[in-house]
Amino acid sequence: MDFTLALPDWTTDEIKALPDVFHSVEERMSVVIKFSRLNYVRGTGGPFAAGVFERDTGRLVAIGVNRVMSHNCSSAHAEIMALSLAQKVLGTYDLGGPGMPTHQIVVNWLPCAMCFGALMWSGVKSLVIAGSDHRLESITGFDEGPITPIWREELQKRGIELIDNVLTESAIEVYEDFARSGSIVYNARQG
Amino acid sequence: MDFTLALPDWTTDEIKALPDVFHSVEERMSVVIKFSRLNYVRGTGGPFAAGVFERDTGRLVAIGVNRVMSHNCSSAHAEIMALSLAQKVLGTYDLGGPGMPTHQIVVNWLPCAMCFGALMWSGVKSLVIAGSDHRLESITGFDEGPITPIWREELQKRGIELIDNVLTESAIEVYEDFARSGSIVYNARQG
Numbered sequence: 253m254d255f256t257l258a259l260p261d262w263t264t265d266e267i268k269a270l271p272d273v274f275h276s277v278e279e280r281m282s283v284v285i286k287f288s289r290l291n292y293v294r295g296t297g298g299p300f301a302a303g304v305f306e307r308d309t310g311r312l313v314a315i316g317v318n319r320v321m322s323h324n325c326s327s328a329h330a331e332i333m334a335l336s337l338a339q340k341v342l343g344t345y346d347l348g349g350p351g352m353p354t355h356q357i358v359v360n361w362l363p364c365a366m367c368f369g370a371l372m373w374s375g376v377k378s379l380v381i382a383g384s385d386h387r388l389e390s391i392t393g394f395d396e397g398p399i400t401p402i403w404r405e406e407l408q409k410r411g412i413e414l415i416d417n418v419l420t421e422s423a424i425e426v427y428e429d430f431a432r433s434g435s436i437v438y439n440a441r442q443g
Numbered sequence: 444m445d446f447t448l449a450l451p452d453w454t455t456d457e458i459k460a461l462p463d464v465f466h467s468v469e470e471r472m473s474v475v476i477k478f479s480r481l482n483y484v485r486g487t488g489g490p491f492a493a494g495v496f497e498r499d500t501g502r503l504v505a506i507g508v509n510r511v512m513s514h515n516c517s518s519a520h521a522e523i524m525a526l527s528l529a530q531k532v533l534g535t536y537d538l539g540g541p542g543m544p545t546h547q548i549v550v551n552w553l554p555c556a557m558c559f560g561a562l563m564w565s566g567v568k569s570l571v572i573a574g575s576d577h578r579l580e581s582i583t584g585f586d587e588g589p590i591t592p593i594w595r596e597e598l599q600k601r602g603i604e605l606i607d608n609v610l611t612e613s614a615i616e617v618y619e620d621f622a623r624s625g626s627i628v629y630n631a632r633q634g
Contacts, residue, residue, distance in 0.1 A: 253505070256447040314444070326526065328536075345512060365563070397597075400592070
């Protein structure tokens with residue numbers, strides 16, 4: 253018994269066209285937001301994307317998009333896709349292991365309860381998000397779940413830096429366009 | 444780009460030998476605990492297993508074991524394996540969708556922060572655990588992460604029943620044997 257989760261076909265050309273390195277966190281967020289928009293516009297998943305980068309060089313290791321509906325898998329969120337692909341590419345379950353460069357995950361909003369746990373186990377040492385308030389949920393209707401109220405402290409305690417509010421308005425614009433598009437918010441059990 | 448997560452080879456014969464239905468929650472927990480032990484003894488992962496059952500008939504839909512180290516994937520926890528395989532078998536990302544029987548996940552301890560989120564998104568309506576106190580962490584050294592302190596209320600709010608303390612001592616025995624075996628607790632970033 254096994255299961256396979258894959259990026260949609262359109263990502264192949266899009267990824268090929270990307271530069272190898274993204275110097276600023278804004279450049280990194282910009283590509284993540286672009287993929288979040290393409291994902292729902294192409295009908296391959298919800299408006300969510302995540303990228304794993306080497307924090308200090310800006311090299312892109314892997315990018316992921318939401319694949320819940322396409323793969324009939326409620327865990328196929330963008331962060332799980334990006335982290336698992338990055339770990340496969342690098343051949344390790346620990347992106348923060350000895351001798352590794354510092355890895356950063358860039359996401360187009362605060363991760364849901366599941367993905368917040370997933371990033372902690374992944375070994376990334378930096379989290380960059382477009383925002384963390386209730387606008388994602390109120391605009392799109394997605395349920396983000398019961399993340400611990402002291403999530404900022406939990407990151408800090410584990411040595412994971414947080415960079416919040418990067419390109420917030422661009423991220424919000426995708427959520428607003430998604431809501432207006434009438435795309436399916438698959439259901440209240442999934443974020 | 445894709446990644447595949449699979450059950451270990453030994454599970455094929457073990458699953459074939461199982462009855463189709465498990466009437467009591469104790470019978471269900473018993474097979475989960477057996478798989479948790481086999482998984483570390485066979486060297487295919489940490490001492491964690493999970494089963495998805497039809498709650499009312501007791502039919503086993505899918506079983507999962509921890510595959511983090513074997514697959515270089517920090518998200519390959521037993522619950523993610525079991526839920527994803529159950530969703531693949533049933534062809535739906537929502538185990539609680541219209542027309543579905545009520546699904547139950549049975550796990551050999553309170554799920555970690557990531558898997559607690561994952562079960563909420565999966566559509567299961569019942570969670571059966573062997574225990575929920577700090578003994579798992581104190582015996583094995585695994586970090587279970589920052590689950591919301593009001594996790595019981597969050598389950599209830601979402602219509603997910605909780606059955607706690609099923610075969611607690613048998614589950615603890617596996618953790619104690621695991622700890623004594625000198626097996627790797629891969630690291631503090633993973634649960």
